Amino acid sequence: MKDPVVISSRIRLAxxxxxxxxxxxxxxxxxxxxxxxxxxxxxxxxxxxxxxxxEDVNELDxxxxxxxxxxxxxFANSKAGRALAVTEDESISIMINEEDxxxxxxxxxxxxxxxxxxxxxxxxxxxxxxxxxxxDNTLGFLTQCPTNLGTGMRAxxxxxxxxxxxxxxVSRIASNLSKLGLAVRGTYGxxxxxxxxxxxxxxxxxLGISEKSAIENLQNICTQLASSELQSRETLMQSMEYQxxxxxxxxxxxxxxxxxxxxxxxxxxxxxxxxxEGIIDDVTIDAVDELMAxxxxxxxxxxxxxxxxxxxxxxxxxxxIKATLR
Amino acid sequence: MKDPVVISSRIRLAxxxxxxxxxxxxxxxxxxxxxxxxxxxxxxxxxxxxxxxxEDVNELDxxxxxxxxxxxxxFANSKAGRALAVTEDESISIMINEEDxxxxxxxxxxxxxxxxxxxxxxxxxxxxxxxxxxxDNTLGFLTQCPTNLGTGMRAxxxxxxxxxxxxxxVSRIASNLSKLGLAVRGTYGxxxxxxxxxxxxxxxxxLGISEKSAIENLQNICTQLASSELQSRETLMQSMEYQxxxxxxxxxxxxxxxxxxxxxxxxxxxxxxxxxEGIIDDVTIDAVDELMAxxxxxxxxxxxxxxxxxxxxxxxxxxxIKATLR
Numbered sequence: 001m002k003d004p005v006v007i008s009s010r011i012r013l014a015x016x017x018x019x020x021x022x023x024x025x026x027x028x029x030x031x032x033x034x035x036x037x038x039x040x041x042x043x044x045x046x047x048x049x050x051x052x053x054x055e056d057v058n059e060l061d062x063x064x065x066x067x068x069x070x071x072x073x074x075f076a077n078s079k080a081g082r083a084l085a086v087t088e089d090e091s092i093s094i095m096i097n098e099e100d101x102x103x104x105x106x107x108x109x110x111x112x113x114x115x116x117x118x119x120x121x122x123x124x125x126x127x128x129x130x131x132x133x134x135x136d137n138t139l140g141f142l143t144q145c146p147t148n149l150g151t152g153m154r155a156x157x158x159x160x161x162x163x164x165x166x167x168x169x170v171s172r173i174a175s176n177l178s179k180l181g182l183a184v185r186g187t188y189g190x191x192x193x194x195x196x197x198x199x200x201x202x203x204x205x206x207l208g209i210s211e212k213s214a215i216e217n218l219q220n221i222c223t224q225l226a227s228s229e230l231q232s233r234e235t236l237m238q239s240m241e242y243q244x245x246x247x248x249x250x251x252x253x254x255x256x257x258x259x260x261x262x263x264x265x266x267x268x269x270x271x272x273x274x275x276x277e278g279i280i281d282d283v284t285i286d287a288v289d290e291l292m293a294x295x296x297x298x299x300x301x302x303x304x305x306x307x308x309x310x311x312x313x314x315x316x317x318x319x320x321i322k323a324t325l326r
Numbered sequence: 327m328k329d330p331v332v333i334s335s336r337i338r339l340a341x342x343x344x345x346x347x348x349x350x351x352x353x354x355x356x357x358x359x360x361x362x363x364x365x366x367x368x369x370x371x372x373x374x375x376x377x378x379x380x381e382d383v384n385e386l387d388x389x390x391x392x393x394x395x396x397x398x399x400x401f402a403n404s405k406a407g408r409a410l411a412v413t414e415d416e417s418i419s420i421m422i423n424e425e426d427x428x429x430x431x432x433x434x435x436x437x438x439x440x441x442x443x444x445x446x447x448x449x450x451x452x453x454x455x456x457x458x459x460x461x462d463n464t465l466g467f468l469t470q471c472p473t474n475l476g477t478g479m480r481a482x483x484x485x486x487x488x489x490x491x492x493x494x495x496v497s498r499i500a501s502n503l504s505k506l507g508l509a510v511r512g513t514y515g516x517x518x519x520x521x522x523x524x525x526x527x528x529x530x531x532x533l534g535i536s537e538k539s540a541i542e543n544l545q546n547i548c549t550q551l552a553s554s555e556l557q558s559r560e561t562l563m564q565s566m567e568y569q570x571x572x573x574x575x576x577x578x579x580x581x582x583x584x585x586x587x588x589x590x591x592x593x594x595x596x597x598x599x600x601x602x603e604g605i606i607d608d609v610t611i612d613a614v615d616e617l618m619a620x621x622x623x624x625x626x627x628x629x630x631x632x633x634x635x636x637x638x639x640x641x642x643x644x645x646x647i648k649a650t651l652r
Contacts, residue, residue: 240637244583244644251581257570311566318570 002285003110004276005226007158007198010069011116013124014143014152015102018134022144023097031081035096038085041130042094045123047087049094054079060307063298069107071095092119099144100152102127109289111222113155113215120153121211140207147204151211156202157222162273163232164225165197173225181205182221196265196292201225237277246274250283253321258314264295264321271325287324295320328611329436330602331552333484333524336395337442339450340469340478341428344460348470349423357407361422364411367456368420371449373413375420380405386633389624395433397421418445425470426478428453435615437548439481439541446479447537466533473530477537482528483548488599489558490551491523499551507531508547522591522618527551563603572600576609579647584640590621590647597651613650621646 016022020034035053042049054062054075062076071084075098085094095103104123106116127133134142141152148154164170174184181204201222203214236242249270253259259267272288274280294303300316301308308316342348346360361379368375380388380401388402397410401424411420421429430449432442453459460468467478474480490496500510507530527548529540562568575596579585585593598614600606620629626642627634634642 240584240641244585247581247583248578251577251579252574253577255573255577255580257573258566259570315566 003226004285005159005161005229006111006222007160007289008107008109009111009113009116010105010107010154010156010158011113011120012106012154012156013102013104013120014100014141014148014154015104015124015127015131016100016134016142016144018132018142020101023099023101024144026081026097028081031097034101035081035083037131038094038096038102038127039083041127042085044130045126047092047123049085049087049092052084052086054082054084057084060298060301064296064302067296067299068293070105072098072103074098092123094123100148102131111157111219111226113157113219117153117155117211117215148206150207151209151214153206153211153214154202155211155215155218156200157218159199159201159222159225159229160197160269160272161199161225161229162197162269163236164229165199166236167232169228169232170199177201177221178204180217180221182218196262196269198265198269198292233273233277237279243279246270246277246279250274250280250325253325256318256321258311259318259321260314261295261297261317264317265292268292268321283325291321291324329552330611331485331487331555332437332548333486333615334433334435335437335439335442336431336433336480336482336484337439337446338432338480338482339428339430339446340426340467340474340480341430341450341453341457342426342460342468342470344458344468346427349425349427350470352407352423354407357423360427361407361409363457364409364420364422364428364453367453368411370456371452373418373449375411375413375418378410378412380408380410383410386624386627390622390628393622393625394619396431398424398429400424418449420449426474428457437483437545437552439483439545443479443481443537443541474532476533477535477540479532479537479540480528481537481541481544482526483544485525485527485548485551485555486523486595486598487525487551487555488523488595489562490555491525492562493558495554495558496525503527503547504530506543506547508544522588522595524591524595524618559599559603563605569605572596572603572605576600576606576651579651582644582647584637585644585647586640587621587623587643590643591618594618594647609651617647617650 017034020026020030039051057079065071066073066076068090070086070090070093075082075095081097083096085096091107093105104120106120108116136142140150143149143152161170164173177184183202183204184199186199201218203218205214249267253267253271268288268291271280271283272285275283275285275288295317297313300313304316343360346352346356365377383405391397392399392402394416396412396416396419401408401421407423409422411422417433419431430446432446434442462468466476469475469478487496490499503510509528509530510525512525527544529544531540575593579593579597594614594617597606597609598611601609601611601614621643623639626639630642
């Protein structure tokens, strides 16, 4: 059974090789050296990584990678000397020469921070043997930006908080969480549209706290939040107007011939809620989650292997949605 | 094949018995006498009429009759001494003691003004034998309101002018038509919402023109208008946005759990267009026309034999639509 509220958990570790300056101070030769060293070191890991030099990646594929949360927008914008190591299922990815030498990322479905951390930790330990990460006994792992100093870890959980968002409780909750050292933001980064009610909660503190405590802390808050979301949903579902809204969302997704990304995300959010609340029963959550990840502009164009005009994208999106939901 | 533009044609004859004052000047006894005389006279007609004294009709049924265009709102508001004669299929109806002693109405689907007039004329001739209608050799048939003097005939055609309405051409056309002695208005009377693009065209002149000329005149204009509507539809259908709008309308109608009368009419209007233009093929025009006539508030309540709250009506309407379109 899929978690009705928690969509995925993510662990990201920032690491730097002690023998090299931070990426912003490296020359091309050093970047290439670091990338090559990481590539070699990865061969000792249990997982099989594909190694991609970002200079070989075209614009479209790079944006699609951002859409799939594999790389950061900054990483896609300036590709010189940068590389990406990624497993086939894309659950583990390593940005090389982004802000830090390594950004190790592990994404797992549902509430699985501990599981994701265990994997990231194992890879970190393995790589450290040959790469020798910069570590200070007082400060912990050294990172280019001081906000990552210490554990170098960012743990985050993507949650579908549609009922709380609807009652405007999310903004109140977000301001409380910031006092607890957590950040809440829209899925596609700060300030992005949250009309689809996908929120990312993450720890902000990396110094003076162990990875385990940071994860426990985040997980506890998320569990509380999920339970209050489920309660709100129960109230919401009493309303005929809301049932109507959910049912119509499905109708529109099944019949639209053109649909924007924002509208599709909003309607898919409603349908996801409808599935978990038993209003919609002929579609799976997996199908909805898959669509939410694949209807971004560049991902659509990548699937068709060509540039599409905005209207062509809206058409391709509508067709993909119809084919997936039918 | 259903007419894609012309929904129905209607002929209405205003007649008064020469031996009685106009209804507004009659006393109760006279009203009863007139009603009784009409009832007797109707027995000589080919059609079988049901005879309903309006005083026996409850509020809900009366409003539902208005919604079905059987009687006028005024007729429903003040029922004393009024009666309705109607055939089982409701294509012929006679309001007794409305503004005039008799208002004979014949409605037929599609462009069938001549056919409807032939029926009205036959009934008129038959009734005149025993009722003796007030007729002046110079003025023609005498009516309470001078705007009906002469033929006493109002011919009207209900048209679905969605493409012309969309391009805002209808208001320009309406002002031109008024110069030709024709009126254009929303289906449910002057000033009513025309978001569903149903328009009623009717002749305004009854004096100094034969019934035949008035009908030819109206029919010619309607034929021209229908052809220009069809041309506009062709252009409109090139647009992906419009195809999307039509397809979504169907999706919403099939999935809504609550729907207002205005929204349903608008969406049904889109679906009707979609059927005639080949965008929707799993629903018939008949089903859409039937729904357009049966989703009015009182008709819904009459079907359920009880008063419904606005939300219950919206729910019953959504259910009826779903059941009919599936």
